[in-house]
Amino acid sequence: MYKKKIMLLGTGGTIAGKAVNSVETAMYEAGQINIKDLIREIPVLESIAQIECEQVCNIDSADITLEIMVELRNKINKYLSREDIKGIVVAHGTDTLEETAYFLNLTITSSKPVVLVGAMRPATAFSADGIMNMINAIYVAISEHSINKGVLVVMNDRIYAAREVSKTHTTGLDAFTSLELGSLGNVNGEGVNFYQQSLRKHTLESCFSKIDLKNSFPIVDVVYCVAGMSYRTIELFIKNGSQGIVIAGFGNGNINSKFKEKLKNAVKTGTVIVMSSRVASGEIVAGQAAKETGIICAGNLNPQKARILLILALATNKNLNEIQEIFATH
Structure with missing residues (x-):
């Protein structure tokens, strides 16, 4: 029987993590197992697909950078x-998985399936979820139904779109x-x-998707709004070269x-301000004043x-009208 070939890229994370014993699921070191050694422990994969491997990096995903994403x-x-x-299939730590997934969603030049997968328990733990997650990810990567889905x-066991998915639990398997929109589907056996x-x-x-990305990006910072906050954080970011600032505002993007x-003055002097929300779901409705x-x-x-x-938009020298259109369509 013909088996499709996929490329498996390892970046580390909990899925490649080790703890001191098999019952420890919280205190462990991420990015300790090479991707080739990891899949060697899942022999059933050989019956699902032909697999080539490459270790891109082996780190905690808190250390993922834009340069690694490129x-x-x-x-x-x-x-x-x-x-x-x-x-x-990209094996990735869960802490920044959604950011890497969205970056790739915006910059990949193919309609073939690209799947990111991680784990909430280290590979050494009893009931390590990375094994089943990896099997499911490979089934999704070889499925004809996954083509042109982003x-x-x-x-x-669930399939999510890179744009919409978020990590919403610190340690749970259903993290x-x-x-707002739910999963795209699920994996049930094969x-x-x-x-x-x-x-x-x-x-x-x-x-x-077709731009030549360099390892030099405009500085874009995020400011999280809290009650009684000072404006000095924003002033410091602008003083230190921020070309763009994302505001995690209250509710419907309130400040x-x-x-x-x-x-308003920051925009006039050339800093691009994007209004988002610290609220976990819902959509910002832009007011006329904004x-x-x-x-x-x-x-x-x-x-x-x-x-x-915003980083990608500024890296390609988009103006404010073009940037707003990009946020409305991507």
């Missing part, structure tokens, strides 16, 4: 250009969800079932009334993903 993007594009490679995340798909621009349709005039001052509306993107999109 390296991943370039390797994925290179491997997907091969006719024999039908899909990609970058996908597979965790805990990932799409609060069955890969899709029930919906993301309609925002991704991969080949994204305006960033302290004292800041409104200052943010539109008139040039503040960009993030829609339903959370602050960390809004930052990724």
